[in-house]
Amino acid sequence: MATDITDSTHPVEAAAVMRLLPARPRVLALGEPAHxxxxxxxxxxxxxxxxxxxxxxxxxxVESDCMMGLVVDDYVTSGTGTLDAVMEHGFSHEWGTQAGNRELVRWMRAYNDGRPASERLRFAGIDGPLEYWAxxxxxxxxxxxxxxxxxxxxDLLPCTAETLDRLLGSDDRWSNPATVMDPSQxxxxxxxxxELRLLADDLVALLDAQTPHLIAATSRHGWERARLYGRTATGLLGYHFWMADASPARVTRMCxxxxxxxxxxxxxxxEWGPALVHAHNSHLQRGKSSMRMGDLPLEWWSAGAIVSSHLGEEYAFLATALxxxxxQGVDTPPPDTLEGFLYALPEDRYVVDAGRLAAAFGDxxxxxRVSPWFGYxxxxxxxxxxxxGIVFIKDVPQT
Structure with a gap:
């Protein structure tokens, strides 16, 4: 197996992480292998x-609904709402029930209290409104x-609000869970x-064309939110388009x-400044994501791969392993696996340079490792x- 790398392990601290990187990245992606x-x-x-x-x-x-995340951002930046309400309405996938997310929001609000707007911390969900179905x-x-x-x-608007309402119809048609497995639904x-896809494109184009006026008339903050609305609308309509596809490419295009x-x-x-992003390893990795649907292998480019292509060395990825x-039945890893090697090192948690580790393994x-639990x-x-870099945690506490 690999040579000794104990001198290359470091505490999971910001200073140690930065020493692994050529420069401070604009995006520091911290992946997790289990939710x-x-x-x-x-x-x-x-x-x-x-x-x-x-x-x-x-x-x-974080890997949560971008529209719901606006509720969290309003709270941490200006104190809008209550912590309980924010945790209930500001996260998708029931992430708001987790103590760690509650503590994050509480700390960010406390940090921002009394600070000028230019120094306040910001929060964003980066996922679409795609919790199990669109x-x-x-x-x-x-x-x-x-x-x-x-x-x-x-006169510049491509349609009226009434036209949008008529075309959208009942929301139940869009959020029908049967569409996950049945494209005909x-x-x-x-x-x-x-028609909505065309109108959404026209609205986004109008937003872009009116950028100088809109920033001056409203604020950069208001204009940024409108851009988020546009990205979400066009993205969701595209996702629904592929949900209705009956070809073998359906799931690949949805992913x-x-x-x-x-x-x-x-x-x-x-655009707000350097950011930490926290999501599943598979969303943040530089390579393709993959899964199997029966005998059919599916591959697509992850969010991390796309952002890394834009930013180059200004994107850094730390993958977490356990x-x-x-x-959950995930016991001591076999010694011939990557996690087994990391588990044998003395520290309980640390970060290690992945390049140094790869070089140590050589050929x-x-x-x-074959995970016995689908959630890891x-x-x-x-x-x-x-x-x-690899962030390694030896043992997740039983409780």
């Missing part, structure tokens, strides 16, 4: 605090239309949906659409060259 583990969220929160206090980071993005595009489309209708000449290729939406949201977030999650590449995605040794 709903507060141990991972606690580590993320501490790293973010250090990045804010020592490295000048000003925002964090939501209606109504919220995003109408918010974009309302913004434009308030600030541009009426989707409205994504109906006459109304096709690719989701990661493309995440990438676009992340590229917008860094030794055990015993309550004796470790085996790919083990780290593929073949991806070491695409990772800047």
């Amino acid at each position: 709903r583990e507060d141990t991972l969220l606690d580590l993320r929160n501490e790293l973010f605090r250090q990045l804010v206090e020592q490295e000048g980071y000003r925002s964090i993005s 939501a209606s595009p109504r919220q995003a489309l109408t918010a974009l239309h309302n913004y434009l209708a308030a600030w541009v000449e009426p 989707s409205v994504g290729r109906s006459t109304e949906a096709r 690719a659409q989701r990661d493309s939406m995440m990438a676009a949201n992340l590229l917008a977030v860094i 030794g055990t999650i015993r309550r 004796a590449s470790p085996a790919h 995605a083990s780290l593929d040794p073949a991806h070491l060259a695409e990772i800047d």
